Amino acid sequence: MKELIHKKVVVFLIGVLVGLSSLRTEPASGLKPYKIKSDLSNVSNLKEFADAIRYYGRDFSLTEEQRKKLVENGFVVIPSEAQQFFHIYESPHFGITPRIPNFITTDCVLHIYHLLYDFSLRAVEVEKLLPALRDLTIAMFEKSLELYERAKSSRLREACRRNVIFFGVAASLLKFEDLPLPKECASSVENELRNIREHKGRKKSSIFPFGHDYSQYKVRGHYTRSEELSRFFLAMTWYGQNAFPFTLKSESTDGNITAIQAMIMSWLLFNSEANKRRLVDLWDEIYSITSLYVGSSDDLNPHDLYELIVEVYGENVDIDSFIDDDKLKAFLRKARNLRKPRIVTELVGLPEGVQFRFMGKRYILDSYVLQRLSKWPHRPFPRGLDVMAVLGSRRAEEILDRVFLEPDKWKDYPSIRQKLKEEFSRLDEREWYKTLFSGWLYVIKALLKEWDDRYPSFMRNVAWTDKELNTSLASWVELRHDVVLYGKPSGAEGGDGGQKIPQPKGYVEPVPEFYRRLLKLVKLNAKILRRYNCLTERLDALFKRYEDLVTFLKIASEKELKGEILSYDEFERIRYIGNALEELSTSLIEIGLNLPSLDWKNGNLVYGNPVHLRGWFEVMGPDRDMACIVDVHTSEDECLEEAVGHANTIYVVVPIGDKLYLTRGAVFSYYEFKYPVSHRLTDEAWQEMIERWRAPDPPPWTASFLAH
Template structure:
């Protein structure tokens, strides 16, 4: 009963989003909102999110200004800043300076220890720590648990599909059964190239594999359109560039093959507007009804749901329930293929199922294919997942928004759309000033999204690790009032926080590139005697949420026996570090002196970061910092696709230095820390960037420019 409630709340969550964007209102929407608010602990399939309280005295800090010549800064002689950097430091109380030598956060903080200079511990560095472990844990689980299960499940499904095909040969269901043989044969071949393809589908499987291997871009799918008119606008098109392994899936051959097979299972849609494709989906559902196979399917689907979320498309649970209701529990192939009346009833009932919120299928323009729902609604074997950010993107590109006054279509979103929808006025102002909001329908859709997101219950925000990560980032969007240090009360700091939000979100998208649905528009020791006491960026709400997220990660994976002891120990240590930084932040904001132990933690922070880095990369053979050049923090991921031939790339680069004038024991000093660098740019669809290619661009100096709005806080 508990799981039923969880699924119900998740479905209502999606229904409410559709209603909000469509401008619908009424009692049903309110009832749905009330139901959501009544649900708690949506992650209880795996673990419960436990709040960490935050307490500090408001307005305890006295405001301060930085002297134009830094006369009131005690350690100004330790730093050589350019005139522009000094100007921003005086004006804003902090400045970010690009650096091309810091490949990881720990490198910068260890330099601080040996120089020695006061360290400024940033939210950026802690969020990056969580990314390292999120990626590590997912990678280990995929290699050790999910990939073997997927091979066994695929082999079993192929075997049953062949038996179904033999039984249905000569009937109206023959083509659908043959399609399934090809469907699972493609996946098996992707998982193990040595496997033999059944002769009945050998040619069409080879055609699919060739398109996947060549990353052929947007083409008609030979297998899915089997027996259909390929000249019709109703043919199913697939974007084969999506099968380029990216993210952490490039690290070994097992993960590369797993990536391709899961991408195949996550993207290929058996559409409801095709009776023949729906027959294929029903046959898959019937085959998966065997308890041992359903358990294998669950062993893959449930852990990935904990990391990323539930499938956005129709899937086994909906079809199973509908089949049992229409044909009766335990109906066999003969029952399915011989009772036309019940089949018609099934098709009619299936048409009432809710469509996906996110379109990840390349479809034609509105005048050619006006029924978008019919074009994208259908069954996926292991469908990619609904995420809030993808839903936001979907409602802010064509066809949900129309042309601007120049007749241009918004074919790709902007990363800033996400914080703007989550309530950031600064993000929306930047978008507006750059002309990104001047498309018909954009302001209206953005307002609806903001209203929807503002009303989300904490239970929704913490339903899985993906949503929990976004929830952890939300304090970055809150403007800092008088209870915060002077350097955090400027527009420049708001923009620095936006940069941090976008970079950490980029790491989230990078880590979940395989599972999260992508939207498509249509078509050592210091020197003695030196006072190097540092400072923690005081954002206690973020550290509290991060500690709670780490706790949920550990408890959820441990409950399913998916966590090794050494990883549990690392998560324990990461949680404790986040809690300690929360406590230090509360003291700083309450003007309470730190202890010697707390100052020592700040001083030794680089060593802790190096430990976390080594532990998080241990599964790929990293055991020494000398591997930093091959494993830098920089990464790249694509987050949206324009079928016209471009993708939106989000990337992080080298670690930049931040200098902040901070109060320590009643006087001002400069502390140095590390922050993300972030890049956003469009790129050819046929060449979706891998981390390796991005690193080559970084090393050659061919990076795209930083966003113009970052000039308020970044200076050479």
């Protein structure tokens, strides 16, 4: 029984990874270095490029700073107000044929994977997990109430009373009304609900002997998009935030009530049913697929506790025996030898050591890094760059040490960071792909290198290394945004073109190993959804279209690195990348718009009339804007916000055959700043800040490639 759910996951993943194994892609040397003349006179398509821009009623002109960076680095990034990548890449609207040569960036490709991951997760949460959570919660409330009403011992009765409150709060968050709450429980439930609604920060809890960070109940991420997602967020946060620590009675302030509560919860899960299903099966249904998307909890779960209960108390245990002092002490001693959480939120007054959570927040690699590399009062806030440094970016280390002078703030910082680097470097590919979350980190890890002479000249400088660092950080932001609930804290269609014009020569960012890893990740994602019967025909088709796109980019980039000129059809595909990005984005948002609502009274899912978007012009709400934000770390009254803004424009001079061509593409903008925990930012609030020109400046190190 031990780690049963984890074993099922591991067995499944082994089968998946065997089927996905493929050779790593290393580039062959076939490119000659090149230099760009200061007047751009050796850029062969400069006139055609300017004419193409002029076709849209604008002049192509660069400031002195922009031209200097383009000449020196082979590329330059210019701020933009584009709300989507495809707003920079041309789409063939109204019969207009794209004529500006495109540079397809890893940024825009990663953004589409973010949409696939995010919208497939939304569908799983609404259609599968929310109904299971609802059934599980009301059953646990009713069973806890039954035990409370028949409990005789004062300690047992108090543990049951607190469990009634605990599940009463969760049931209320899931819109169960008129709960039969005993008078001695009702005020505590209302007090907790009030604190959750206000989400103002740390306050004393009604049912735990320690404080609680109610600011975490600010609904954010994609959970603001519907009532179903919002209530799912609140209930799951309640289950994940509350810890039940294990201490010996002599050390306990409440007679080990929290430990007895956890024992009762675990016992109920394995010995109760709802609608002819064991409650533990409902728990597993919620936990298993989310553990593959995000990761497992590093706190003790009901499987861990129930095995220990059987070991100490026997198979046919009665909960009355849970308060037997000798057996309880034996149980607590054994429990304290079980795994301790690797991510510990070091805030005054919060429990430490071994603890149980009903549905714990998940252990994720980056939170582990951020926690280890923060220390009050020397370095209370880590940086996103810490994650990139541990993933292998020497440039991130250089910026941390020389720009931000982090080693001067905390003498142990360099040695701890080095140990983390060594720890992560020992992970093999199979370990990275244990979850989609860590697999995503492994994909962006492929960008965190210094590019040698096998790559084109525009990639072989510090500015490009910084650009890739910016890409990786922004993609990490989108990843954390998608899993904000689970991560443990610290008009017209595209046409076939109009008049015929000369084919513009585009380019793919040539990183074959990145595309190989990404292709493996997206196939794993589809297999996980298929395994849990969550891969609809529509979603399957979108995954296949994306796989096909990534496969093309891998093949094209391999050809580019060999110095081969792409075929006419391959150049055409690059030419129409804006259309591909727009169609994928619109189709995924359409999936979100067609998710069912929940009849909160009887628990049935209700599907409305199908929504069919005729084009991007019909997309409304926060998903229309790519800007998103997530808080990843808390210290005292502030949190660390990591954000993606609007897409910026990148101009790149690329080698095609024996000529140089100017191309245009789109890249991420990235932000990092502190903000009050009482006002943790939502996507909507962040988008408004950008709209009102209140966004902070980008990090100073981005000046190497960003020019105004």
